[in-house]
Amino acid sequence: MLDKEFVLEELKKIKYPGFSRDIVSFGLVKDLYVGEGEIHFKMDVTETNHNNLLQTKAEAEKLLSGLEGVREVKILLQVKNQNPKPTSQGHAPDRTNPIAPLVKYKIAVASGKGGVGKSTVSVNLAIALQKSGFKVAIFDSDIYGPSIAKMMNVEGQKPHSEDGKNLEPIENYGLKMISMAFFAKNDSALIWRGPMIQKAIEQFLRDVIWEEQDFMIIDLPPGTGDAQLTFSQVVELQGAVIVTTPQNVALRDAYKGVSMFQKVGVPISGIVENMSYYECSKCHEQSFIFSSGGGKKAAEELGVPLLGEIPIDTKIRIGGDKGEPIMISEPDSLIAKEFMKIA
Ligand code: ADP
Numbered sequence: 001m002l003d004k005e006f007v008l009e010e011l012k013k014i015k016y017p018g019f020s021r022d023i024v025s026f027g028l029v030k031d032l033y034v035g036e037g038e039i040h041f042k043m044d045v046t047e048t049n050h051n052n053l054l055q056t057k058a059e060a061e062k063l064l065s066g067l068e069g070v071r072e073v074k075i076l077l078q079v080k081n082q083n084p085k086p087t088s089q090g091h092a093p094d095r096t097n098p099i100a101p102l103v104k105y106k107i108a109v110a111s112g113k114g115g116v117g118k119s120t121v122s123v124n125l126a127i128a129l130q131k132s133g134f135k136v137a138i139f140d141s142d143i144y145g146p147s148i149a150k151m152m153n154v155e156g157q158k159p160h161s162e163d164g165k166n167l168e169p170i171e172n173y174g175l176k177m178i179s180m181a182f183f184a185k186n187d188s189a190l191i192w193r194g195p196m197i198q199k200a201i202e203q204f205l206r207d208v209i210w211e212e213q214d215f216m217i218i219d220l221p222p223g224t225g226d227a228q229l230t231f232s233q234v235v236e237l238q239g240a241v242i243v244t245t246p247q248n249v250a251l252r253d254a255y256k257g258v259s260m261f262q263k264v265g266v267p268i269s270g271i272v273e274n275m276s277y278y279e280c281s282k283c284h285e286q287s288f289i290f291s292s293g294g295g296k297k298a299a300e301e302l303g304v305p306l307l308g309e310i311p312i313d314t315k316i317r318i319g320g321d322k323g324e325p326i327m328i329s330e331p332d333s334l335i336a337k338e339f340m341k342i343a
Contacts, residue, residue, distance in 0.1 A: 002069050004034050010067065014059050017052045023060070037071035039064050044078050053077055053102065077102055078209050099205045099235050103137065103213040106235055107269060110261070111243040112253015114222040117274035117310070118243045119147045120320055121342075122219040125241070125272075126175055127327035128336075128343035134214035137169065140179035141201055141231065142221045149179045153323025158182060159208075167208045173328055178208050202234045224256040232264040239269035241307065241342075246273055246294035254295075258302050270305035271295050272342055278312040286311075308342040310335060 011029055012022045023029060023043070032041040043060075045053060057075050064073045100106065109125065111118040122138065130136045140148035149155045152172050159167040159182055169176035180200075210216070218235070221227045231237070240261045244254035258268055273295025277286045289312060299306035310316070313335060319326045327336050 040074040103216040105238045108240045110220045124339045126217040128339040138177040146181035149181045237266045247290045268304045270307035273309045276309040
């Protein structure tokens with residue numbers, strides 16, 4: 001008969017990679033639910049070896065799915081905090097103890113300066129990736145002006161912690177997210193410097209239960225200084241997207257951004273040009289308010305892809321203010337299609 005005891009006995013057949021003990025006696029199986037043909041449980045682990053975790057999960061899924069009368073097996077992997085080793089300035093990310101190891105691709109969204117639409121791009125890009133069929137999380141590390149919570153309509157919410165240590169991300173529009181804003185006492189900017197920023201970011205990223213994700217979009221603070229460098233030293237990034245507006249001043253900063261990431265060995269996914277043009281809603285004439293073609297030229301010169309060009313549109317601003325990104329409010333618009341292309 002399919003019941004908890006039987007399922008636990010079966011799971012005892014699975015040894016943890018590299019150990020002679022099984023996953024049940026290791027205490028990894030939590031919140032086991034066995035219903036009509038359904039088996040759900042969580043695997044709570046402190047292990048950070050991605051392959052070991054996925055291998056164990058796959059084995060358990062295969063074994064349980066093969067049992068008579070089982071229709072559905074759901075296993076949720078959770079990695080818990082495990083006393084991080086301190087990382088000191090100037091070091092590459094600690095590969096033996098990675099942060100958020102269940103996230104496959106951690107992509108930073110960066111800009112040389114504030115106000116160019118970095119957070120707007122982060123949010124809409126994350127939703128576009130999700131609409132393309134991926135599991136996506138957002139980490140808002142913009143300590144100077146964390147705006148993701150507002151844009152995602154979760155402002156004022158506080159992440160829950162069951163054990164007083166590990167945090168559960170906030171969820172909306174099907175995306176999990178953590179923002180530094182969730183931990184600020186009021187609207188005032190969080191004034192943190194060098195080592196404090198590094199510690200804070202590292203701690204938050206380790207304490208959050210991220211589960212398995214295909215992508216994590218990381219909204220970096222604007223600029224190309226210490227805070228941004230810190231990030232690539234703490235978190236192993238698989239790519240960086242640079243957001244710029246088309247005029248020369250902004251582009252100069254974009255060049256700096258690209259060269260900063262290249263220096264620390266983070267691959268540049270490409271450039272997104274925001275506020276590329278304004279199209280009159282009546283006559284459809286396009287005005288190039290901040291000049292034109294800058295993103296394309298920069299991308300060519302730097303040898304990185306131009307991922308897309310987003311026009312200035314009041315709907316984007318209004319969506320940002322009311323917490324309903326254009327990818328949600330107008331998923332069939334030309335702008336949403338451009339974000340899908342970028343994704
Ligand atoms: P950053 O993260 O670079 O500081 P934000 O994404 O917060 O920039 O954008 C700054 C402001 O500009 C926000 O009010 C946002 O809604 C608005 N904005 C960003 N991109 C556009 C756009 N393409 N069209 C209209 N408004 C935009």
